[in-house]
Amino acid sequence: MYDVGISDNHLQSMITGCVVLESVSMHIMGFGRLCITSLTLRSITFYGPSKGEGAVTFQELVIEDAPFLERLVTLYPYCSPATIRIIQAPKLEILGSLSQGISTLDTETAFSVQKMVAVSLTSKMHTVKILVLDSIGPNLDSVVDFLKCFPCLQKLYIFPHRGNYVNNVQEYDPLDPMECLEVHLRTVVLRNYNGYTRPVIDFARFFILNAKVLEEVEIGVFSHRKDRCLRRQGRELQVENRASRDAQIGLKMDEETILKHHDRTHDFSMADPFDKPGGRLIHMF
Template identity: 35%
Template sequence: MEVAPVPGGGAGEEDGGGADRISNLPDDNLRHIISLLPTKEAARTRILASRWRPLWCSAPLNLDCRDLTADNAAYAGMVATMLSSHRGPVRRFCIDANLLADPPGATDAWFRSTAFDNLEELEFSSNQHSPPAMSIFRFSPTLRAVTVEKTVLADAVFHGLHFPVLKHLGLSEVAISEMSLHSLIAGCSALEHLLISNCMGLNCVRINSLSLVSVGARLTGLRRPMCPLLLGKIVVENAPRLERLLLLNSGTRLHVTVVSAPKLETLGYLNDEHYYSGFSRLVFGSTVIQGLRIVDEQLVTVVRTVKTLSLNMDTLSLDRVIQLMRCFPSLEKLYIRLPKSGPSNLWRRKHRDLIKCLDIRLKTIVLGSYLGNKTQLNFATFFVLNARVLESMTLEYYADSRLDDKEFLSKQFRDLQLDNRASRGAKFYLTTNISIRNHWEFMHVRDLDLADPFACE
């Protein structure tokens, strides 16, 4: 393979690399470029050219203190030195207060500094069983993204507090009451993305927001003596802009009721795992989905807005998926993490009459952990032979060593009966690449800000 040489330019006149057009930009533009870089890379811009040297010290600071390596005694001093030596404002600040010898005292002093006056992004983590310094909330008028982890947020903090430009909010292992969370959401008039992960002090979260676009909720059964109450219910009461609802639970059940979300398009990760306390439950109007089973097929509320669905199946059942397609008739993308076993999924006789009337609108199907056994093969073949508008089917193969075997590949495609596929333009892929994003990979609220959160590009 030939590699074309990279053309010169932009390296600066000092190293003879040709015209340096970037350095001709106004100072404010260059400072903005520097502010988008991680701290270490931003500091290195001083060596690019003489034009850049004074800009670093006055550029907006993107400071992630979690990358610092120091003991607790020296940690606060290093952060204080960086803040005092930098003349520019702090735009993004990430701090693990657990590494500070005196977390409330140190953080309070920093947050009162004028350098933080227009702070836009804050990530704060602490293992202290007490609220953070009150000065942390003085940035509420300017904050656009906030992640808070492993701390206590007391009720008194949120009385009358407003975050008018906040768009991303992540709460992880935070002790917070239902009243405080509801007050916090109400005070964020521009909030678009909300991640609630293993938070304590909550039993039922009610979503009432005119701005929310995506919501992610994780529940793993984690309990702490200080606050044993865990999230058990979510009620989406009024969310006119909500497009994505991601249930990232594992290890315990979660009950979700959707009352009003007229733009909901993306839903996941529904699963049929049976926990010690029962199945997870999802309710749309009169439709109750328990695990992956529709409790009463005679009382199905059709949800026509949902176009993308992700399932984690403990038992691979074509019948259950057909039920869900009836509930979500506009479904265009289906992601399924396949189990190794299940029923035979024979369908030709059982669903002979259904095939004539079922309108399968699926365009994209991705099946993870595919082995090609009988239950999986019958499942996949149903869609090969009946999905008339299918554009692509991806089989994420589990045993990568056999994909070099041309005879094996030919047999797989032959068994899928691709010559008889219902959609003549459909493409089929057998790959060892990870094709479905796992629910535990959603670690940051910004992970919710994806048009298709399940696809691995």
């Protein structure tokens, strides 16, 4: 549904009444709040209208009861609802993109996110395996808070964007281990990498030095680096000290991008709708 004039109550009734509906896309819909109950839905994509004059701002998305929901994806993170509340979605495995555009993410009052910072945590989502984050900075503190909320995460995508860089000096405390980093996280995809800025280097290095079962780190860079620069990147990232000796760390040509095509999310022959052929491999550590 694209730019459809329908009230939130009628849309909720329609989704609930479609007893074989598996996938739904909602683009630039003019409602403030949507509560979804469906016994058949497996995938949802959405984005709200831009916050221009006269636009009805998408304030809240509630997944009240969706026992078969596997994928919940916002295509344009900064046109996302301010609040996403997940009450009952026991099979949810793919979630993204979460960003500063989402001021609150609530799972059975499990945690709230303010500017991508988890501020309270009473329970965790163990079902989510793939998570996509849009981050200004990037901000390591906020990303680590998400890792605590999704302890069984296997694949993490991070799309950092240019902004006010933060001081990413967080140290991993072995006395307070994170289940995600210890036993589950196998792939990290970091886009838009600027290897000349200390906070960005520290951000990438955190995963290389602390993810114990990591198999692959894909780092997207914008330009071809000379051999001297590549050797420096290896030293900066401390690839020789990687926590997982089997981890393959690759620098690839990249372009700043986010998922925009909803059909990938609804194609269940694709185990990961965010996965796509990476750019040309520049160097492998």
